[in-house]
Amino acid sequence: MEIIVRDSGVIIEDFGNINLPLTLDCGQAFRWNECGDGLWRGIQRGREVRVGKRGDGLVFYGADREEVCGLWADYFDLHRDYVAILKRLSADAIMAEMIEKNGCIRILNQEPWETLCSFIISSCNNISRIKLIISRLCEAFGERVRDEYTFPTAERLSGTDVGRLAPLRCGYRDKYIIDAARKCASGEVELESLRKMSMDDARAQLMKIDGVGRKVADCTLLFSLGFLDAFPVDVHVRRGVENIYPEGLPECTEGVSGLAQQYIFLADLKSDFRC
DNA sequence: CGCCAGGCTTCTA
DNA sequence: TAGAAGCATGGC
Numbered sequence: 495m496e497i498i499v500r501d502s503g504v505i506i507e508d509f510g511n512i513n514l515p516l517t518l519d520c521g522q523a524f525r526w527n528e529c530g531d532g533l534w535r536g537i538q539r540g541r542e543v544r545v546g547k548r549g550d551g552l553v554f555y556g557a558d559r560e561e562v563c564g565l566w567a568d569y570f571d572l573h574r575d576y577v578a579i580l581k582r583l584s585a586d587a588i589m590a591e592m593i594e595k596n597g598c599i600r601i602l603n604q605e606p607w608e609t610l611c612s613f614i615i616s617s618c619n620n621i622s623r624i625k626l627i628i629s630r631l632c633e634a635f636g637e638r639v640r641d642e643y644t645f646p647t648a649e650r651l652s653g654t655d656v657g658r659l660a661p662l663r664c665g666y667r668d669k670y671i672i673d674a675a676r677k678c679a680s681g682e683v684e685l686e687s688l689r690k691m692s693m694d695d696a697r698a699q700l701m702k703i704d705g706v707g708r709k710v711a712d713c714t715l716l717f718s719l720g721f722l723d724a725f726p727v728d729v730h731v732r733r734g735v736e737n738i739y740p741e742g743l744p745e746c747t748e749g750v751s752g753l754a755q756q757y758i759f760l761a762d763l764k765s766d767f768r769c
Numbered sequence: 770c771g772c773c774a775g776g777c778t779t780c781t782a
Numbered sequence: 783t784a785g786a787a788g789c790a791t792g793g794c
Contacts, residue, residue, distance in 0.1 A: 521775055617776040623792065624775080665790025670777085707777050728775035759775070772794085780787075 495572065497563065503553045504562040509572060510550040513597040517570075520760055522717050523602055524612050524625045525632070525645070537642040538569055539605050556640075571600050574722075579750050583757075586744040592757045599756050602717055606685040607678055608645040609718035610700065613710045614670045627664045631671075634661060651675035670705025677703050685719075693721050716752040725751045734762035 496507040518526035518534050526536040533546040533555070543566060544555040552570070554562045567573065576598055584590035615631075616624050628645075635646035635654070652675040659668040677683045683703060688696035693715060700711040712726035727735075735743070735758060747754040 613775075614777095616774090618774060618789085619776090619791080620774040620793075622774095627791095663791065665792095666777090666788090667790080705777060709776060713775070726775070729773090730775065763775085774791100774793095776789105778788090781785085782783105 495563070495567065497559060498551070499559055503548070503555050504557060504559050505548055505551045505553045506562065506567065506572065507551040509552045509570070510547050511598045512547070512552065512570070513599055514545070514547065516596060516599050516760060517602070521621050521763065522756065523604060524621070524628050525642075535641070537639060537644065538608075539565060540637075540639060540644050541565055542640050542642050568603050571603055576600060579753060582746055583750065583754055585746040588738055589744065589746070589754060589757065592761060596757070596760070599753070599760075601722060601753055601756065603720060604718045605645065606688070606714065606718040607648050610678070610685065610703075610706070610710070610714045611645070611648075611651075611671060611674060613713040613717075614674055614703075614705050615664055615667055616713070617667065617705065617710060619667075627662050630662045631659075631664075648675045648678035652679035667705065670703070673704040674706065688715075689719055693724060696721070697724075716755075722750050722752045723748075725755050728759070730759050730762040731755055734758040737762070 498505040498507065514534055518536065519528075523536070526534045529535040529544060531546070533544045535542070535544045537543070541557065541561060543557045545566070546553050554566055557566060580593050580598060584593055612624070612628055615627050632643035632645055635650055636643035651671065654672070656668045656672055659671060662668070664671070678685055683699055688699055691699070696715060696719065697708070697711045700706050700714055701708070709726050709728055712724045715721040716724035716726060738758060738761065743751060743754065
């Protein structure tokens with residue numbers, strides 16, 4: 495991975511094919527906001543950064559070289575060979591068309607607790623309101639870092655009660671957030687240990703939490719724990735598969751179906767995504 | 770007013 | 783074991 499430090503920015507070469515808005519602001523992560531000049535501001539694991547594309551590379555502002563190579567390269571899944579994966583997926587003509595038209599969507603490696611809690615909030619909800627509730631959660635219970643707030647830890651939330659979540663206006667999901675916080679903080683569910691389990695075992699652990707069913711569990715496995723073959727099915731993916739692949743997913747998606755899922759999800763979410 | 774949103778739990782047959 | 787009802791909220 496070639497790194498260039500220039501003009502207070504840290505540039506990683508060769509990842510300029512990433513589609514930032516589709517990766518950061520289309521239902522996978524909920525805390526990125528465009529801040530002008532094609533840059534996106536976000537915060538992860540307590541570190542705030544601005545990221546954008548510069549020519550053939552990705553540029554980061556507000557982080558030093560070490561943090562970019564460590565935290566952010568992992569977050570953007572830069573150690574995985576997407577050129578090879580996208581080439582493999584392109585064996586299917588429709589996948590090839592969606593990839594050609596929309597570029598490289600990367601599957602993020604987000605902090606697991608933030609991901610789990612965010613997708614508990616996502617249930618039967620729309621993306622703009624999910625973002626709103628999460629921003630209120632962070633302002634109320636997180637810690638201020640420059641222009642952003644950290645995502646509150648499970649430990650922090652396990653010490654509060656359902657009543658104090660009322661200002662979030664998150665509806666019936668409040669009790670699920672508290673249950674998840676208590677089970678994760680107590681170690682009844684050990685999120686980090688899920689990485690080395692089989693996908694089925696890891697999913698079963700997550701589903702011990704109230705408000706976590708198959709879909710929320712699969713989002714957590716895919717968007718934070720490195721299970722690229724997790725395939726969360728929501729209303730968009732169900733409809734997208736019925737429309738695009740009524741005979742079932744093509745064979746080329748095996749092992750990387752989570753990434754294919756994201757293209758299918760967006761195809762249905764944005765009706766103008768594919769054609 | 771009704772319908773929908775990156776669902777889940779509980780009840781019922 | 784499958785299917786429906788109920789659950790909060792807000793945009794359209």
